[in-house]
Amino acid sequence: MKLKTILDQPCGMRFIFSEMEFASSFSGQVMLETTMPVSRSAVEESYTGLREFLTLFQDGRNSNHSSLIRGALMELRDIRNTLSALESGKCPDDIELFEIKNLAMISEKVRKSAEILDLKSVILPHLAGVVSLLDPEGHRIPSFYIYESYDAALIPLRKRLLTDGDDSGALFAECALVEARVRERLGNSLKSSLNDLREALLTLAVADILFAKVTLIQKHQLTLPVISNGLNQYKSMFNPEISAILKKENREFQHVDIEFGSNSPTILTGANMGGKSVVLKTLALSQFMFQFGLGVPAKFAEITPVEEIHYSPGDLQDMNRGLSSFAAEMKMADRLLKNSAHGHRILALLDEPARTTNPQEGTALVTSLLNILRERSVFLIVATHYNVTSRGCSRIRVRGLEDGIMNYELIEADESAPPREAINIAHSLGIDSEWLDEAVKVMEEQNKE
């Protein structure tokens, strides 16, 4: 799954991506086209690079070189089309030759700084040959035209052009012929460096992405997670997007701790407005951030890499596909069941599944889903208001209202029915009391029965 498609999921990855500051927009493009790494080694590798860059930043001594690299990366452009055209045998024009020269010069500049800094995550090919080919006069400035030194025939022609003018256009045409010959030759010589140029382009984008990851960590106080095996644990987890909104209003996001494993499903209960949805959303976001090698929003995190992340926010209505929220949810659970049966490593976060149907059937659907998935090694958290009786599940709940103030802390819960706080919370919202008093009466009657 590419990052591009993940941005459309409602877990807030779009916000995270928009907060990343790339020196070149091309790097952002490369990141969007990245497929989510799923293997432990791939995730590990991306963190090795990030760790190296983080140390580079914390170690103020190297700031000269790192800002030199960042400065050079600002000029990085997407020249993949130019390289493909060159490969297919098209004779490059001045603009394309300029682009190739520019890339080679940036790459050489970054390579030298990276070597001084001893960066293991930025290994660039040697492109000095390309630079001298496209800068035959050794100016070492990023500009390009067909220099006279390419072909001695150009010298007298251009001199005449300058002194005599060219009303008929004949001189210009003659120059153009010579220039075309030079371009052809340059194109042929450059073909042997195509692979190096492609590698340089991608490596430079990766370096830029690493810089963007470092600044993201600093901007949102993210943390580098421990790569775990079978356990997910977050200490003082927060949602960066909601935190940012609250900060603007001078309010603070209450951090929460949560721990869950793949050996048993977790049932998350608690009052309305108790932050259950935010917890699931943040867990989905953190997992994506982890898989893509980003810092995660917590003080401490230990996360297991998975192959699939199933996040159902509870209002999956998909009008484009003509699915009602119930159908969309059922389809998603169905996919989860099938894929987990095939032994895929999965994180599933289901926010009030089957909530749009009647409580009796809903409870049965959720309980049975938990019963089946309990046997499979899936990281599963289900937030629900239903009184699910499934055995062998861990239970946590939101602490809830305390003196009229919501405490979002997550605590262990026993197997008793979820607390009934909906009416209290509705009161605190100032909802019509006649209605709520009537509701209490109805409930009392139900209890008598």
Add this chain to the structure above:
Amino acid sequence: MPFIQEILGCKSVSVVGLEKNTGKTECLNYILRRLPSSGLTIAVSSAGTDGERVDQVTGTSKPEIFLREGIIFSTSEKYYRERRVLSEVLSVSQKGTSMGRIVTAKVLSGGKILLSGHPATEDLRQWINDVTDRYGADIAIIDGALSRMSIASPAITEGMVLATGAALSASIETLVRKTAYVASLIAIPATEINIGISKEMPSRGIWRVEKDGSVNSLGYESSLTAGSILPEEVRGAAAVYASGAVTDKFLNQMQTLLVKDGIELIVRDFTRIFATSGHFNAYIRSGGAIKVLNKSRLIAICANPVSPEGFVLDSAKLCGLLEKASGLPVYDIMKSGYEA
């Protein structure tokens, strides 16, 4: 020719045409020819993507621009490939336009090129900064596109040259009247109220300006919804500042609201006035005061007596009448013979 001296005093100049085929490109060519060739780095670009060799609307041929050695220019990829000038690529933009990305290059040996450029006004401002800072341009000249008065805003370019001509109207009287109206808008004086934060005046809404220069919101989002401003709300104010478009309707409303109390109307700059000459003149005649926050500098008017349909107006008469009506020097750049 005197106006070249004035151009030299600006860091950025726009050449704006009142209508297609009013000789805007000729005018630009003229300026480029007359600017001193040594000791001055000139950068040119265009505000639009209408640089076809043959005018797509009227079928007349459009002049390419002649650039001499040392000039920095920006044009689209497409036209760069079709250039007939020896030039060195300096940079290629990230953003693309309908004609490809923008290539900035330096002329090594004089020749001709079609200019087409940044369609967005904000990008032009960025371009001016870029060529000034990176390539040391002393003066940046922008070839304006059809009906793109916004680039002449003092927020973008310091000075402007207005190109008018027979293409605007076949009748000298109408031509002079229309041109003089635009010239009078450009000539609106800057406000004398010392607005402390004038550099960062709000970009939205209608505001009340006090005598001491302080600014308070009137709570109206735009001039289009300002119809319900009550006289009490503006009583005692020195001025009312309209950040956005000034339309006929808005001007009429302001006439009844402001004129009798002697409150002045301040607009950001002349490009925000979209009112027709009738309504504008009625406002002025009723004693209304209108001022701008940033005054534009109209360097000269260039008149082209030849229309694309082929008829030719009397050049001397045209220039004379225009000069009289606008109070500015008017030149027929098709006619040579002006002293440098």
